[in-house]
Amino acid sequence: MIEIIGLKKSFNSKKVLDGVDLAIERGKITVIIGRSGEGKSVLIKHIIGLLRPDSGKILLDSKEITALREREFNELRKHFGMLFQGSALFDSMTVAENVGFPLKEHTGLHDDEVMKVVAEKLHRVGLVGIEGMMPADLSGGMKKRVGLARAIVMDPEIVIFDEPTTGLDPIMADSVAELMLETQRALKTTYIVITHDIQLTYKIADMVAMLHQGKIIAKGTVEDIKKNPNPVLKQFLEGSAEGPIKVY
Amino acid sequence: MRELLERLGKMAGALVTNTGLMALMLFHASIYAFTPPIKFRNIFKQMEFVGVKSLFVVVLTGSFTGMVLAYQSFNALKRFGAESLVGPTVALSMARELGPVLTGLMVSGRAGSAMATELGTMRVTEQIDALHTMGVNPIKHLVVPRILAGVLMLPFLTVITDFVGVVGGYFVGVHLLDINPGVYMGRTMDFVNVEDLFYGLYKSIVFGLIISLTACYHGFYTTGGAEGVGKAATNAVVLGCVLILAFNYLMTSALL
Known part of the structure; x- marks a missing residue:
């Protein structure tokens, strides 16, 4: 279980996270939704230790990880995988x-053993025979798949996805969603996904949380979220310009 | 007046912050450079990039500078009937000043800008964050090999610049200005010694550190997308060149 308790973070006096409370279950897919610029990326950067909070804490299996020193966090990060928005x-x-x-x-694996694992992980994400290609020669969808293969190559306990479908056409986005479901079911890994892609959320989420103005304003299963009367959440799910969230 | 003071204050603040962060980067890099595992493959790759791939540009710079220096010194020295001193003039100038300084400036323009651009691109495309998330220290993985490559390769490149400069000077002096080859070489040997060469090499080690550190610093802390990468490369080269010239003066005044 990952517990985020009262997490606050500001940049140059701008409050980005204003007391986030969220519990993320192990072995499930938790999707954090919210508008662009609401601090979703900032939140996951705290989980993986790229940012330190101004106040509040994050517990991983009841152990506080926000207080870890960089060297200790480096050890912990070996149990994490991350797929970046641009694949990185x-x-x-x-x-x-x-x-x-x-x-x-x-690991102390020899080159041929590494290549064997690489081929297996690439096969798992549906890519065969592209080992020698350079990232510049890959399409957006292929980059995401290679990024996912890299994220799961160490068989991590937790994989974090930053906008996994952004920039992909709808068919490719759906295929990435299918792939995420397939790999999560096969590996029983904890997936944390941040996105504003509602279709993706409905398709893969075991649990959904919405981040708005630095706080989690709603959480629950997909069904719970669909029934939630919160007007901000409703407007976001419907993708409407009319409502309590003002565009300008 | 108040605006001016505010601007000066901001500039002073930025200067202190940048100097502090750069010193911190150097401190961390110095520690990680001797912390196992040492990544020899990365270091050799960067040495090839800074050293081997800069060869062409430093050979061109050194040879043309040596040739021009021979013409200019011949023109000045013949007024005193001291044409035979063209050889030592070229060799001393190359070994003590022009060799290390010109090599530093050329490598800063070629390798320093490329280092800053590469690290800046890695920063804005989240590749440095990706290293962090994999539990890999980016200073050790990216900065240490580049700083070591700068410090180790600049002296080699400087020796080559010195050598081709002297050869260029010899060519102009002996073949175009009709100085006796025996006199040219004899006078050069009389006036130039190994200390002169080392004097330039000490400088080149410092210049190598300046080039790689400024490039890594500006690249590593790039913000603002493609525009930020461009700015990082420009700032790395400008600061690198200015620091090379300033430190050259300081070291000359201290070593002479």
């Missing part, structure tokens, strides 16, 4: 080198 593949490395990078850094 290393331009100077081939697909195989990208996917195998965490293995080379943290």
Whole structure:
């Protein structure tokens, strides 16, 4: 269980997180939704230790991780995987080198063993025979898949997805959603997804939480969320310009 | 008046912040450079990039500078009937000043800008964040190899610049200005010694550190997308060149 308790973060006096409280269950897909610029990325950067909170804490299996020193967090990060919005593949490395990078850094595996694991993970995300290609030669969807293969290559306990479908066409977005479901069901991993893609949310979420003005304003299953009368949540789910959220 | 003071205050604040962050980066890099595992592959890759790939530009710079220096010194020295001193003039100038400084400036323009651009792009495309999330220290993985490459390769490049400068000077002096080759080489040997070469090499080590540190600092802390990457590259080169010239003066005054 990941428990986020009273998490606050400001940048140059601008409050981004204003007391976030959220419990994320193990082995489930939790989707955090919210408008762009509402602090979703800031929230997951706290979970993975890229940012430190001004106040509040995050507990991982009852152990406070926000107080960890950088070296301790580095150890913990080996149990995390992350798929970035733009995939964040290393331009100077081939697909195989990208996917195998965490293995080379943290395990004593020989090159041929690394290549075996890389091929297996690439196969799991539906990519075969592209090990020697460079990231610049891949389409957006393929980059996401390679990014996912890299995120799960160490068999992490928790995988974080930052806008996994942004920039993809609807068919490719659906195929990435299918892939996320398939890998999560197969590996029983905890997936934390931040997105403003409602279709993706409905398709994959076991639990949904909405972040608005620095706070979690609603949480529950997809059915709970659909029934929730909160006008802000309703406007967001309907994708309407009319409502309590003002566009300008 | 108040606006001016506010601006000056902001500039002073930024200067202190930047200097502090750069010193901190150097401190961390110095520690990680000796913390196992040492990433030799990354270091050799950067040494090839800074050293081997800068060879062409430093050979061109060194040879043309040596040739021009021979012409100019010949023009000045013949007024005193001291044309035979063209050789030592070229060699001393190259070894003590122009070799390290020109190599530093050229490598700053070529490798420093490329380092800042590469790290800046990695920052804005979240590749540095990706390293963090994989439990890989980006300073150790990205900054240490670049700083080591700068510090180790600049002296080698400087020796090459010195050598081609002297060869260029010899070519102009002996073949175009008709100085006797024996006199040219003999006078050069009389006046130039190994200390002169080392004097320039000490400087080049410092210049290598300046180039790689300013490039890594500006690249690593890039903000603001593609525009930010461009600014990082420009700032890295400008600051690198200014610091090379300033430190050259300081070191010359301290070493002489």
